[in-house]
Amino acid sequence: MAKEDPETNFSEWYNDIIERTGLTDKRYPVKGLNVWPPYGWKLMRLIDERIRKHFEDFGYQEVYFPSLIPKSQFNKEAEHIKGFTSEVYWITKGGDNELDEQLVLRPTSETAMYPIFSLWIRSHADLPLKTYQIVNVFRYETKQTRTFIRVREIHFIEGHTVHDSYEDAEKQIADDIEIWKRVSEDIAVPYIMGKRPDWDKFPGAYYTIGADTFFPSGRSLQIATIHQYKDNFAKPYEIKFVDENGNTKYAHQTTFGISERLIASIVGIHGDKKGLIIPPRVAPIQIVIVPIPGEGVAEYSREIFEELESIKIRVKLDERDQYTPGWKFNDWEEKGVPLRLEIGKREVSEGKITYAKRTGGKASMPKEEFMHKVNSLLEEIQSELYSRAKERINSYIKPLHSLEGEMDFYPNYVYWCGEKSCADVIEEKTGKSILSTTEGFGKCIVCGREGQKTIISKKY
Amino acid sequence: MAKEDPETNFSEWYNDIIERTGLTDKRYPVKGLNVWPPYGWKLMRLIDERIRKHFEDFGYQEVYFPSLIPKSQFNKEAEHIKGFTSEVYWITKGGDNELDEQLVLRPTSETAMYPIFSLWIRSHADLPLKTYQIVNVFRYETKQTRTFIRVREIHFIEGHTVHDSYEDAEKQIADDIEIWKRVSEDIAVPYIMGKRPDWDKFPGAYYTIGADTFFPSGRSLQIATIHQYKDNFAKPYEIKFVDENGNTKYAHQTTFGISERLIASIVGIHGDKKGLIIPPRVAPIQIVIVPIPGEGVAEYSREIFEELESIKIRVKLDERDQYTPGWKFNDWEEKGVPLRLEIGKREVSEGKITYAKRTGGKASMPKEEFMHKVNSLLEEIQSELYSRAKERINSYIKPLHSLEGEMDFYPNYVYWCGEKSCADVIEEKTGKSILSTTEGFGKCIVCGREGQKTIISKKY
Numbered sequence: 001m002a003k004e005d006p007e008t009n010f011s012e013w014y015n016d017i018i019e020r021t022g023l024t025d026k027r028y029p030v031k032g033l034n035v036w037p038p039y040g041w042k043l044m045r046l047i048d049e050r051i052r053k054h055f056e057d058f059g060y061q062e063v064y065f066p067s068l069i070p071k072s073q074f075n076k077e078a079e080h081i082k083g084f085t086s087e088v089y090w091i092t093k094g095g096d097n098e099l100d101e102q103l104v105l106r107p108t109s110e111t112a113m114y115p116i117f118s119l120w121i122r123s124h125a126d127l128p129l130k131t132y133q134i135v136n137v138f139r140y141e142t143k144q145t146r147t148f149i150r151v152r153e154i155h156f157i158e159g160h161t162v163h164d165s166y167e168d169a170e171k172q173i174a175d176d177i178e179i180w181k182r183v184s185e186d187i188a189v190p191y192i193m194g195k196r197p198d199w200d201k202f203p204g205a206y207y208t209i210g211a212d213t214f215f216p217s218g219r220s221l222q223i224a225t226i227h228q229y230k231d232n233f234a235k236p237y238e239i240k241f242v243d244e245n246g247n248t249k250y251a252h253q254t255t256f257g258i259s260e261r262l263i264a265s266i267v268g269i270h271g272d273k274k275g276l277i278i279p280p281r282v283a284p285i286q287i288v289i290v291p292i293p294g295e296g297v298a299e300y301s302r303e304i305f306e307e308l309e310s311i312k313i314r315v316k317l318d319e320r321d322q323y324t325p326g327w328k329f330n331d332w333e334e335k336g337v338p339l340r341l342e343i344g345k346r347e348v349s350e351g352k353i354t355y356a357k358r359t360g361g362k363a364s365m366p367k368e369e370f371m372h373k374v375n376s377l378l379e380e381i382q383s384e385l386y387s388r389a390k391e392r393i394n395s396y397i398k399p400l401h402s403l404e405g406e407m408d409f410y411p412n413y414v415y416w417c418g419e420k421s422c423a424d425v426i427e428e429k430t431g432k433s434i435l436s437t438t439e440g441f442g443k444c445i446v447c448g449r450e451g452q453k454t455i456i457s458k459k460y
Numbered sequence: 461m462a463k464e465d466p467e468t469n470f471s472e473w474y475n476d477i478i479e480r481t482g483l484t485d486k487r488y489p490v491k492g493l494n495v496w497p498p499y500g501w502k503l504m505r506l507i508d509e510r511i512r513k514h515f516e517d518f519g520y521q522e523v524y525f526p527s528l529i530p531k532s533q534f535n536k537e538a539e540h541i542k543g544f545t546s547e548v549y550w551i552t553k554g555g556d557n558e559l560d561e562q563l564v565l566r567p568t569s570e571t572a573m574y575p576i577f578s579l580w581i582r583s584h585a586d587l588p589l590k591t592y593q594i595v596n597v598f599r600y601e602t603k604q605t606r607t608f609i610r611v612r613e614i615h616f617i618e619g620h621t622v623h624d625s626y627e628d629a630e631k632q633i634a635d636d637i638e639i640w641k642r643v644s645e646d647i648a649v650p651y652i653m654g655k656r657p658d659w660d661k662f663p664g665a666y667y668t669i670g671a672d673t674f675f676p677s678g679r680s681l682q683i684a685t686i687h688q689y690k691d692n693f694a695k696p697y698e699i700k701f702v703d704e705n706g707n708t709k710y711a712h713q714t715t716f717g718i719s720e721r722l723i724a725s726i727v728g729i730h731g732d733k734k735g736l737i738i739p740p741r742v743a744p745i746q747i748v749i750v751p752i753p754g755e756g757v758a759e760y761s762r763e764i765f766e767e768l769e770s771i772k773i774r775v776k777l778d779e780r781d782q783y784t785p786g787w788k789f790n791d792w793e794e795k796g797v798p799l800r801l802e803i804g805k806r807e808v809s810e811g812k813i814t815y816a817k818r819t820g821g822k823a824s825m826p827k828e829e830f831m832h833k834v835n836s837l838l839e840e841i842q843s844e845l846y847s848r849a850k851e852r853i854n855s856y857i858k859p860l861h862s863l864e865g866e867m868d869f870y871p872n873y874v875y876w877c878g879e880k881s882c883a884d885v886i887e888e889k890t891g892k893s894i895l896s897t898t899e900g901f902g903k904c905i906v907c908g909r910e911g912q913k914t915i916i917s918k919k920y
Binding site: 025027028029030033034035036037038041042044045061062063064065066067068070073085086087088089090091092093094095096097103105112115116119120131136138140142152153155 | 485487488489490493494495496497498501502504505521522523524525526527528530533545546547548549550551552553554555556557563565572575576579580591596598600602612613615
């Protein structure tokens with residue numbers, strides 16, 4: 001059982017539960033570098049597999065580019081570099097030798113990939129190019145680090161595409177929004193997506209779309225970004241193609257970034273006083289079987305275990321004999337296993353299965369029926385989690401009609417005209433940041449001119 | 461079609477074919493760092509998936525430890541460090557700041573993992589601990605680099621286990637030898653495995669077992685290593701446990717390393733004048749369908765494609781209309797696709813499939829029959845490749861009875877007493893290195909004393 005309640009003491013609850021359940025080990029001697037024990041890493045890998053599927057369904061191909069980027073290549077796109085220069089790690093020595101050219105440990109891969117893209121792309125027939133990679137990237141964080149949220153070695157999924165026109169890149173962005181929607185459904189995490197204000201876009205991007213989710217603490221967490229680069233990178237990296245009429249043109253590009261923050265969001269959004277709740281689609285253990293000692297229980301439990309394994313359920317049979325069934329119930333609830341089977345004498349004699357959903361609710365049914373229904377039962381838990389999270393998050397976000405008076409910790413909707421000066425007023429008076437603008441129009445809360453619906457929040 | 465013949469000009473053939481087929485792109489501006497394009501990366505990932513399965517079948521669990529290791533932690537095991545000190549990359553700066561403590565980019569992960577293992581392990585009940593990870597490791601190579609063979613960023617699969625006794629660690633090594641056998645079967649690559657001489661063991665290890673395979677060039681390539689550490693690392697990293705009698709003891713450890721050299725071995729051992737031959741179990745494309753234009757061919761080809769996809773075959777339908785069927789045959793032969801289907805008017809009218817195996821042989825059969833047999837047909841190609849490779853490699857290795865006279869480029873068996881002085885004579889007179897000793901006894905080729913069967917070879 002978690003020490004704290006996420007609703008009242010989120011930060012302590014979060015730090016405690018991720019380590020207690022084996023998602024991470026924070027005892028590595030460098031701040032911001034965490035160890036992934038088996039349970040946490042398995043969760044990440046299952047999420048990666050879902051992401052791979054979605055990317056590939058949209059024609060992306062996986063690649064792998066080097067982690068080390070020579071300084072000269074890194075320095076080509078001025079605005080981009082400026083955004084990263086204070087937070088890159090520099091490799092200056094190999095063995096006892098000073099390197100002739102210093103190397104950057106990739107903070108993101110534009111500057112590693114684009115010189116090669118410029119060799120791969122010759123004509124319009126080479127376009128679009130749609131690649132992604134799942135890699136470790138590095139940021140020399142000087143801010144306080146927080147596991148899965150702000151770390152120095154990031155588990156990063158990055159899509160990079162190249163197109164023959166701005167319009168084709170825009171279509172890609174629509175695809176990416178759909179990919180992101182599918183990923184978010186897999187982890188049952190609701191989000192609000194919108195355009196970042198200009199000062200908050202990715203360094204070098206033409207514009208940035210961000211997806212944010214919201215924690216019981218009231219703070220928002222950016223969990224995905226999609227960038228339209230236009231030809232901002234194509235120019236310095238010389239990514240050009242010959243079009244159908246024989247004219248040489250610069251390409252247009254987009255990128256798409258997701259990270260282990262997906263795990264932070266699973267923890268923060270679904271968790272409760274008892275511990276984690278992991279959505280069935282990505283749960284390392286979807287079903288745990290807890291035998292309640294009695295005649296024939298061991299055999300019957302094993303039979304159920306094997307049957308579930310044979311239909312590709314990720315199932316665990318907890319045969320540890322040093323713990324009571326009650327202790328095991330708590331243990332697996334804490335670890336967030338979505339479905340628990342309780343198998344005792346009665347289940348054996350009646351040929352039934354008793355199950356308890358981590359989202360609440362307990363029932364029995366004949367084994368055969370259970371086997372037929374198990375996948376829809378797991379999907380039922382998945383959608384319960386999703387709709388519960390949607391409700392909860394919607395309850396956090398209130399419209400704000402005035403900048404006067406006491407502010408709470410929670411995010412708000414306001415209308416904003418788009419001017420930096422009005423944003424400054426909003427941010428100062430509310431203590432919250434402009435996250436993104438989305439559909440919906442009304443009068444700017446500061447100047448009264450026509451404005452767009454805008455979400456503001458305290459950020460991680 | 462490859463430019464060269466691997467039998468007569470291996471090195472040029474190798475360098476040409478890996479780039480021409482899209483396994484790698486060598487144009488990255490840092491020597492020894494290569495780009496993995498989609499085809500090469502897919503092959504690596506399919507191999508990784510097989511390895512994961514084998515590790516997990518033997519109770520290993522996947523983890524992920526940080527890439528960056530603080531200097532003080534890295535320096536703990538003296539002999540180990542000495543072995544790596546000339547070839548590690550040092551991170552000395554974060555942003556514009558000199559780091560308080562310099563970081564090593566992991567050359568292998570002992571020094572990242574073992575301080576944490578010492579926290580995870582308290583009692584005999586925590587043992588054995590069996591972990592593996594699939595990561596990028598880095599070596600500042602000063603020797604000539606060669607793609608998939610000697611690179612600066614290595615795709616590395618490393619097993620790390622901890623045991624309560626030397627004997628239990630020895631059992632693990634027997635398991636690892638079996639895991640390795642399964643991996644080698646998946647890539648159809650034969651090998652010779654044996655104990656490395658003392659001066660060639662892994663830095664810090666008690667002993668090292670190496671698996672070598674042999675290329676048409678006559679050179680050997682180390683493709684897997686298994687190490688018995690005894691308590692050599694447990695002592696400096698304080699990995700201790702309380703045994704059943706309440707006594708505190710140092711743990712025993714083993715490791716197991718495999719890398720992208722597996723791809724080098726697939727290329728080098730199966731390839732021929734026409735290009736690559738990729739073993740079906742790991743082929744990114746197991747079957748390519750080449751339609752030979754004619755009435756009903758497009759529809760029939762698509763029907764076959766969908767049927768194969770539905771039974772989880774990795775299949776490609778080559779519908780490009782700018783190329784002739786003959787051109788496509790060559791193209792897919794070069795890329796090493798193990799099975800090609802040729803679908804023309806006759807196949808449509810007779811409801812048949814004509815197939816050509818990349819290992820040779822062409823036949824026709826009714827579609828339905830083909831669908832029933834396709835998996836065994838792929839396994840047939842797999843074992844043809846394997847037995848062909850075994851024969852070929854056996855033909856390279858000749859017993860050597862005298863150190864006098866002209867030496868050829870190929871590996872040999874000799875008997876060797878185990879003394880360094882005799883090894884020096886063998887290596888000097890043959891121009892080959894002692895690889896490993898294996899079962900079989902006879903008189904040392906230098907001193908005539910009792911010796912063990914030993915394989916010598918020119919190495920990559």
